Amino acid sequence: xxxxxxxxxxxxxxxxxxxxxxxxVAGDSSNKQSLEILKSISNYADILEVGVPHNTxxxxxxxxxxxxxxxxxxxxxxxxxxxxxxxxKKSKYSKPVILMGYYNMIYQYGExxxxxxxxxxxxxGLIVVDLPWPENKIFSKKCKKSSINFIxxxxxTTSKQRLKSIIKDSHDMIYYISMLSTTGGKLKxxxxxxxxxxxxxKKINPKKNCVIGFGITEKTISKFKNTDGLVVGSQIxxxxxxxxxxxxxxxxxxxxxxxxLRKKIS
Amino acid sequence: MKLRKRIPVIDQGDKLGFxxxxxxxxxxxxxxxxxxxxxxxxxxxxxxxxxxxxERDRYFKNWIGTPTRFIKLKNLTKHIGGAQIWSKVVSDxxxxxxKIYNATVHCLLARRSGKKVIIGDTGAGYAxxxxxxxxxxxxxxxxxxxxxxxxxxxxPNVKAMKKNGADVIPVxxxxxxxxxxxxxxxxxxxxxxxxxxxxxxxxxxPAIFVRICGWSTSQISRELKIQLINEFGAIPKKLKLYNxxxxxxxxxxxxxxxxxxxxxxxxxxxxxxxxxxxxKRHAAPLTYGSKIxxxxxxxxxxNQNNDGQIEExxxxxxxxxxxxxxxxxxxxxxxxxxxYTAASDEEAxxxxxxxxxxxxxxxxxxxxxxxxxxxxxxxxxxxxxxVVINSCGDAYKDKKILEKKLGKKxxxxx
Numbered sequence: 001x002x003x004x005x006x007x008x009x010x011x012x013x014x015x016x017x018x019x020x021x022x023x024x025v026a027g028d029s030s031n032k033q034s035l036e037i038l039k040s041i042s043n044y045a046d047i048l049e050v051g052v053p054h055n056t057x058x059x060x061x062x063x064x065x066x067x068x069x070x071x072x073x074x075x076x077x078x079x080x081x082x083x084x085x086x087x088x089k090k091s092k093y094s095k096p097v098i099l100m101g102y103y104n105m106i107y108q109y110g111e112x113x114x115x116x117x118x119x120x121x122x123x124x125g126l127i128v129v130d131l132p133w134p135e136n137k138i139f140s141k142k143c144k145k146s147s148i149n150f151i152x153x154x155x156x157t158t159s160k161q162r163l164k165s166i167i168k169d170s171h172d173m174i175y176y177i178s179m180l181s182t183t184g185g186k187l188k189x190x191x192x193x194x195x196x197x198x199x200x201x202k203k204i205n206p207k208k209n210c211v212i213g214f215g216i217t218e219k220t221i222s223k224f225k226n227t228d229g230l231v232v233g234s235q236i237x238x239x240x241x242x243x244x245x246x247x248x249x250x251x252x253x254x255x256x257x258x259x260x261l262r263k264k265i266s
Numbered sequence: 267m268k269l270r271k272r273i274p275v276i277d278q279g280d281k282l283g284f285x286x287x288x289x290x291x292x293x294x295x296x297x298x299x300x301x302x303x304x305x306x307x308x309x310x311x312x313x314x315x316x317x318x319x320x321e322r323d324r325y326f327k328n329w330i331g332t333p334t335r336f337i338k339l340k341n342l343t344k345h346i347g348g349a350q351i352w353s354k355v356v357s358d359x360x361x362x363x364x365k366i367y368n369a370t371v372h373c374l375l376a377r378r379s380g381k382k383v384i385i386g387d388t389g390a391g392y393a394x395x396x397x398x399x400x401x402x403x404x405x406x407x408x409x410x411x412x413x414x415x416x417x418x419x420x421x422p423n424v425k426a427m428k429k430n431g432a433d434v435i436p437v438x439x440x441x442x443x444x445x446x447x448x449x450x451x452x453x454x455x456x457x458x459x460x461x462x463x464x465x466x467x468x469x470x471x472p473a474i475f476v477r478i479c480g481w482s483t484s485q486i487s488r489e490l491k492i493q494l495i496n497e498f499g500a501i502p503k504k505l506k507l508y509n510x511x512x513x514x515x516x517x518x519x520x521x522x523x524x525x526x527x528x529x530x531x532x533x534x535x536x537x538x539x540x541x542x543x544x545x546k547r548h549a550a551p552l553t554y555g556s557k558i559x560x561x562x563x564x565x566x567x568x569n570q571n572n573d574g575q576i577e578e579x580x581x582x583x584x585x586x587x588x589x590x591x592x593x594x595x596x597x598x599x600x601x602x603x604x605x606y607t608a609a610s611d612e613e614a615x616x617x618x619x620x621x622x623x624x625x626x627x628x629x630x631x632x633x634x635x636x637x638x639x640x641x642x643x644x645x646x647x648x649x650x651x652x653v654v655i656n657s658c659g660d661a662y663k664d665k666k667i668l669e670k671k672l673g674k675k676x677x678x679x680x
Contacts, residue, residue: 058452059295104560108574130293157300
């Protein structure tokens with residue numbers, strides 16, 4: 001069976017549309033609500049990244065940190081996260097799920113046990129922020145054996161030689177970090193420059209699906225619509241925070257936002 | 267797992283930066299791979315470069331003021347009645363603590379690579395104070411990340427940093443202590459690594475930072491070795507080196523030159539922060555058997571829950587208030603080269619009282635932890651045993667805490 005992530009990109013190529021990937025933190029602001037958010041945004045998004053909250057995140061900016069601390073404060077455990085994914089996958093309009101987090105959470109759960117539970121709950125891919133190449137070689141092979149996509153990250157600082165090696169060891173999808181920034185930073189590089197780097201990656205292997213993340217918002221997303229896919233995270237987390245502060249329903253507000261994002265690239 | 271002889275411990279890691287195959291490494295976002303690799307290349311080259319070593323030694327001598335004193339604590343020895351108690355007074359160093367060595371080396375590296383800004387984390391404020399001093403000396407702009415809780419309890423050092431022209435950036439996330447300051451500093455580097463150099467304040471973080479810091483603080487044991495030979499004619503037959511361990515930079519530097527001696531001759535005792543006596547929280551992952559985890563880019567023994575969330579620590583000394591520990595110390599523990607134990611807040615305070623009562627020495631709360639264990643053990647040791655405690659920081663920064671806990675009479679003005 002083809003991996004659902006690969007399948008999604010194949011389908012979208014036929015539609016000639018970039019994939020919309022969202023990022024929300026599991027358990028933000030409660031386990032139940034984060035499940036509802038996933039269900040509701042999957043009407044518009046193509047692939048859902050689900051953040052595994054961690055309390056020493058070295059690559060996340062303020063918005064995602066706030067979401068993660070909210071979830072941790074509610075006492076979320078790894079097994080709750082697998083349950084959220086499992087319940088989401090049972091729902092009518094489910095989409096492929098990627099878990100995104102820091103390596104210590106996987107390490108403590110045990111790599112093999114973690115992958116077993118990913119499979120059981122219906123996770124299709126993994127992004128491990130602090131497990132770069134070549135440190136991730138063994139784990140990414142394990143993922144492949146379990147039919148789970150290990151998603152390699154590439155950044156503007158990645159050297160030419162590394163770029164080739166990373167792409168060679170990548171699975172179906174690659175994540176290009178648009179700029180030197182933590183998540184949620186303002187886009188400080190021109191879209192033209194980002195697209196030049198994106199094209200370098202595509203040139204090395206056009207078959208790999210490359211998505212762009214960091215600094216992608218309602219304002220910037222349309223400039224990248226001729227790519228394989230785009231990730232929006234911090235803006236969604238910020239919207240959850242804003243809704244909670246204004247005593248509004250985050251599910252409705254986030255859903256509206258994702259629907260708008262989708263229109264901008266359709 | 268084996269410690270090798272005649273190879274510096276900092277160079278005993280494998281290709282991926284793991285000591286003993288499992289401690290350390292580079293668990294960092296992709297963005298940091300390149301700047302870390304650049305720093306590795308630069309450091310590996312310069313540490314073999316005679317001109318660079320000369321430059322380092324010149325600043326160490328003329329600016330930091332090496333060697334720091336090695337003194338016998340005669341009254342304390344008499345009072346305790348057991349082993350001879352000596353101290354290496356590293357707090358003599360310019361700025362008042364060992365953190366100056368690492369800060370100076372990082373600024374020298376930054377200057378050579380053409381970086382104009384240097385950033386760093388700090389707990390007790392010493393790492394930050396020294397980095398701000400060194401940055402000023404070498405004409406670099408400086409930003410220091412510090413937990414909001416630590417800013418409150420270590421005001422004298424905060425003032426010193428600002429006086430040196432550094433931006434002190436308060437960190438409000440998590441426990442608002444050192445662990446969050448390091449995270450925030452790394453995040454800033456992720457976003458600015460093209461123009462900015464980072465100095466990690468201890469032998470923690472990605473492998474290259476562990477190595478640079480260990481290489482820098484080893485100045486302490488280089489001096490001590492000469493001083494011991496001058497004093498006793500040779501390295502004593504029974505030598506015990508006591509040092510507090512938070513991240514582990516001063517203890518590693520205090521021990522490094524003695525690594526190849528048999529531990530029966532030169533024993534290393536690391537003293538972690540046990541926290542308040544009745545509290546379950548502590549900053550002593552080696553003593554209390556914490557599991558291996560990943561923190562700030564390195565695999566190490568670290569306080570964490572079953573899920574892998576890093577746990578908050580509690581210690582009277584901000585400099586030891588860190589849930590993890592240097593990969594170098596994990597390695598020294600598992601190879602059984604060093605022995606680790608803990609002292610509580612109360613024990614450290616008591617040791618401070620005893621030392622200041624008998625000697626003209628004022629160890630900060632961090633080395634007071636080491637004094638506590640050394641005093642206890644020295645009682646039971648023979649007269650021909652030489653106990654040396656690294657007094658790696660001065661208590662001036664702890665004025666407020668000491669006043670509150672012990673009353674004003676214990677705090678001399680500075």
